[in-house]
Amino acid sequence: MVDSARLSLHVPEPAVRPGGQPDFSNVKIAKAGAVPRPEVDVASEDIRELAYSIIRVLNRDGEAVGPWAGSLSDDELLIGLRNMMKLRAFDARMLMAQRQGKTSFYMQHLGEEAVSCAFRKALVKGDMNFPTYRQAGLLISDDYPMVEMMNQIYSNESDPLRGRQLPIMYSSKEHGFFTISGNLATQYVQAVGWAMASAIKNDSRIAAAWIGDGSTAESDFHSALVFASTYKAPVILNIVNNQWAISTFQGIARGGSGTFAARGLGFGIPALRVDGNDYLAVHAVARWAAERARRNLGPTLIEYVTYRVGAHSTSDDPSAYRPKTESEAWPLGDPVLRLMKHLIVKGAWSEERHVQAEAEIADEVIEAQRQAEAHGTLHAGGRPSVRDIFEGVYAEMPPHIRRQRQKAGY
Amino acid sequence: MARMTMIEAVRSAMDVSMARDDDVVVFGEDVGYFGGVFRSTQGLQAKYGRTRCFDTPISESGIVGTAIGMAAYGLKPCVEIQFADYMYPAYDQLTQEAARIRYRSNGDFTCPIVVRMPTGGGIFGGQTHSQSPEALFTHVCGLKVIVPSNPYDAKGLLIAAIEDPDPVMFLEPKRLYNGPFDGHHERPVTPWSKHDLGEVPDGHYTIPIGKAEVRRTGSAVTVVAYGTMVHVALAAAEDAGIDAEVIDLRSLLPLDLDTIVKSVTKTGRCVVVHEATLTSGFGAEVAALVQEHCFYHLEAPVVRVAGWDTPYPHAQEWDYFPGPGRVGRALAEVMEA
Ligand SMILES: Cc1ncc(C[n+]2csc(CCOP(=O)(O)OP(=O)(O)O)c2C)c(N)n1
Numbered sequence: 001m002v003d004s005a006r007l008s009l010h011v012p013e014p015a016v017r018p019g020g021q022p023d024f025s026n027v028k029i030a031k032a033g034a035v036p037r038p039e040v041d042v043a044s045e046d047i048r049e050l051a052y053s054i055i056r057v058l059n060r061d062g063e064a065v066g067p068w069a070g071s072l073s074d075d076e077l078l079i080g081l082r083n084m085m086k087l088r089a090f091d092a093r094m095l096m097a098q099r100q101g102k103t104s105f106y107m108q109h110l111g112e113e114a115v116s117c118a119f120r121k122a123l124v125k126g127d128m129n130f131p132t133y134r135q136a137g138l139l140i141s142d143d144y145p146m147v148e149m150m151n152q153i154y155s156n157e158s159d160p161l162r163g164r165q166l167p168i169m170y171s172s173k174e175h176g177f178f179t180i181s182g183n184l185a186t187q188y189v190q191a192v193g194w195a196m197a198s199a200i201k202n203d204s205r206i207a208a209a210w211i212g213d214g215s216t217a218e219s220d221f222h223s224a225l226v227f228a229s230t231y232k233a234p235v236i237l238n239i240v241n242n243q244w245a246i247s248t249f250q251g252i253a254r255g256g257s258g259t260f261a262a263r264g265l266g267f268g269i270p271a272l273r274v275d276g277n278d279y280l281a282v283h284a285v286a287r288w289a290a291e292r293a294r295r296n297l298g299p300t301l302i303e304y305v306t307y308r309v310g311a312h313s314t315s316d317d318p319s320a321y322r323p324k325t326e327s328e329a330w331p332l333g334d335p336v337l338r339l340m341k342h343l344i345v346k347g348a349w350s351e352e353r354h355v356q357a358e359a360e361i362a363d364e365v366i367e368a369q370r371q372a373e374a375h376g377t378l379h380a381g382g383r384p385s386v387r388d389i390f391e392g393v394y395a396e397m398p399p400h401i402r403r404q405r406q407k408a409g410y
Numbered sequence: 411m412a413r414m415t416m417i418e419a420v421r422s423a424m425d426v427s428m429a430r431d432d433d434v435v436v437f438g439e440d441v442g443y444f445g446g447v448f449r450s451t452q453g454l455q456a457k458y459g460r461t462r463c464f465d466t467p468i469s470e471s472g473i474v475g476t477a478i479g480m481a482a483y484g485l486k487p488c489v490e491i492q493f494a495d496y497m498y499p500a501y502d503q504l505t506q507e508a509a510r511i512r513y514r515s516n517g518d519f520t521c522p523i524v525v526r527m528p529t530g531g532g533i534f535g536g537q538t539h540s541q542s543p544e545a546l547f548t549h550v551c552g553l554k555v556i557v558p559s560n561p562y563d564a565k566g567l568l569i570a571a572i573e574d575p576d577p578v579m580f581l582e583p584k585r586l587y588n589g590p591f592d593g594h595h596e597r598p599v600t601p602w603s604k605h606d607l608g609e610v611p612d613g614h615y616t617i618p619i620g621k622a623e624v625r626r627t628g629s630a631v632t633v634v635a636y637g638t639m640v641h642v643a644l645a646a647a648e649d650a651g652i653d654a655e656v657i658d659l660r661s662l663l664p665l666d667l668d669t670i671v672k673s674v675t676k677t678g679r680c681v682v683v684h685e686a687t688l689t690s691g692f693g694a695e696v697a698a699l700v701q702e703h704c705f706y707h708l709e710a711p712v713v714r715v716a717g718w719d720t721p722y723p724h725a726q727e728w729d730y731f732p733g734p735g736r737v738g739r740a741l742a743e744v745m746e747a
Contacts, residue, residue: 128482128483130479160516160518161514161515161516162516164513164514164516165514169514171514171515171516171518171519172518173515173518173519178482178519179511179514179515179518179519181506181507181510181514183502183506183507186475186502186503186506186507188475189471189472189475189476189479189503190475190476190478190479190482190507191479192472192475192476192479193475193476193477193478193479193480193481193482193483193487194479194480194482194483195479196476196479196480197435197479197480197483197484197485198483199461200435200461200462200480200485201483201484201485207479219471219499220471220472220475220502220503223467223469223471223472223475224472224475226467226469226472227466227467227469227472227475227476230466230467392512392513392516392517393512393513393551393552394512394552394554394575394576395512395520395574395575395576398620398663398664399620399664399667399668400664400665400667401551
């Protein structure tokens with residue numbers, strides 16, 4: 001006889017729910033500068049601890065410390081700060097535009113600006129991102145015109161995607177930004193394929209895959225890791241762990257132990273965890289991974305530990321599932337304020353210049369919005385033609401679609 | 411010109427395409443070193459190297475997903491799903507991604523991939539090796555769907571598919587890999603070497619996607635079929651001694667409606683035959699189109715002959731697979747009406 005107890009199912013729950021005291025005591029945070037920086041040709045098994053720790057550069061006093069510091073000049077940091085501020089201002093305007101009924105939907109980046117903005121600066125022209133929906137910083141940091149982004153959000157007559165895509169699902173081959181799918185995780189394995197193609201053609205360009213913590217549960221995430229490790233594809237596999245997948249805390253996709261980064265280790269993929277609110281750390285780690293890829297050393301998996309301060313989207317109400325003050329308790333701070341402080345400490349920036357920059361950026365965003373709205377918003381002004389419904393399904397319009405277009409009167 | 415089986419014709423299509431265009435890559439499970447479980451990629455790795463023809467992990471979403479990424483890069487991947495029955499893990503990549511990338515990016519990105527897969531029954535493959543999922547793809551705007559019925563078409567269509575700027579599903583009826591087939595299980599497959607359509611040019615040629623072919627002219631009734639069922643329909647017309655016109659669709663999406671309408675307008679009668687299950691099968695689409703476009707010419711209701719609405723059985727596959735008997739009864743039925 002086997003002595004068996006009655007089984008019970010374990011369903012993970014976050015430490016705190018609405019009404020409770022926010023508690024991040026479970027988030028183990030390494031001191032800034034404490035995590036070593038290995039050579040890029042290191043084997044994944046020799047840096048296992050990097051998948052469990054958190055690489056940080058900026059300390060509490062705003063200084064850049066440790067072996068991952070120094071990948072950017074002051075000028076580059078000032079550009080980074082400006083890009084993050086732009087993204088934040090852009091988000092604020094577009095969130096308001098959605099509230100005003102000018103578009104149907106919006107998703108903001110509040111608290112996560114450093115991840116995509118710093119990452120983009122580790123890539124070069126020709127590299128390709130396969131983003132999910134919270135990486136508009138990739139476009140902003142590459143100077144993609146804000147007006148075009150707004151035209152897309154408004155689905156107006158100048159929308160580069162002719163009104164076919166949900167707001168924020170941008171596409172720009174020129175700016176290394178693959179067309180966004182609403183179906184989570186599909187892009188992850190596509191990025192690996194793009195990277196494999198680059199290797200097949202003995203090219204020098206690399207790819208970057210993007211996914212959220214919740215979406216790592218999708219099978220495409222695992223397919224991507226298999227293919228990336230099998231073929232040593234020149235790809236950077238990014239996981240943005242912002243603690244929440246709509247109302248579901250990260251422990252549901254991850255379980256109670258391990259980290260998302262650690263998932264790479266079973267595939268022999270070097271895996272690093274980084275402070276996603278530390279512009280310098282994100283950039284340094286991304287540059288390390290990009291160098292690995294470019295030297296044909298294969299994929300790197302990076303988990304960005306961050307916090308989604310805003311709602312998941314304009315259709316979400318976070319107060320229904322987490323304490324209202326949780327974001328304030330987030331121990332890794334605000335990426336914009338942290339970089340600002342660092343630059344002030346270095347003497348490269350000041351409170352006054354920051355206030356002035358904020359005003360300039362606000363003007364820039366308002367001006368872009370004015371230009372975009374001259375082309376219409378979702379419910380007012382110029383719209384893409386109904387004819388656009390039928391175009392572009394195939395390279396050449398087949399007869400059955402032509403018949404339908406004629407029937408529709410176009 | 412050489413005599414080829416359909417497998418050889420398919421292989422030749424990939425060979426010709428890979429030789430002409432360095433951007434064509436071929437991969438899938440067991441496709442590389444071994445040359446595929448049906449041997450359709452045999453020799454390609456030896457000829458073109460391991461980075462242009464290679465084995466993949468057993469991950470269909472991975473195969474199609476990476477193909478999409480490669481296509482976005484600028485390659486032309488032609489991938490194999492080992493059996494059509496195993497394409498479901500890749501369904502998301504096909505329907506939500508491959509099919510829509512051009513549209514959703516307004517042409518910024520495109521997806522010129524080919525997904526090949528052996529389909530259909532008649533080889534004692536049971537329910538896990540006999541499926542005909544074409545209707546699942548024809549419902550997806552943005553895909554093209556091809557089902558060849560002979561070596562000559564298979565090669566010309568596959569080359570056209572590889573050169574096509576959009577994603578193409580290429581369904582290969584495995585019952586036809588070695589020869590045409592009249593639907594009588596007691597009679598063996600006739601080798602393609604004895605058939606005109608087994609005469610295949612060695613070099614490059616294409617057959618336009620979206621054009622049907624009339625395989626037998628007649629004036630009494632139109633039989634619309636594709637893949638294996640073309641041969642069954644031809645045998646049925648022969649057996650029943652009916653003056654039937656047999657149309658081989660070759661391409662289901664886009665569909666050559668003109669050829670169907672022209673024929674049914676002439677004959678006034680229509681039977682649609684396919685091996686896939688009846689309900690919501692592609693025959694329903696053909697029947698509806700015939701009704702819309704030929705109503706005033708019809709002398710009898712359109713009749714469909716198809717697989718039963720059950721999974722594909724192992725032991726009774728010859729009662730499942732529409733044969734000339736079932737098609738013959740349908741022909742008699744529409745002739746009486
Ligand atoms: C395949 C699929 N399933 C479900 C959804 C609905 N959905 C949209 S976002 C989301 C949560 C994603 O969370 P995460 O990956 O952590 O990213 P985050 O929003 O936190 O950045 C869900 C379930 C979807 N878009 N696609």
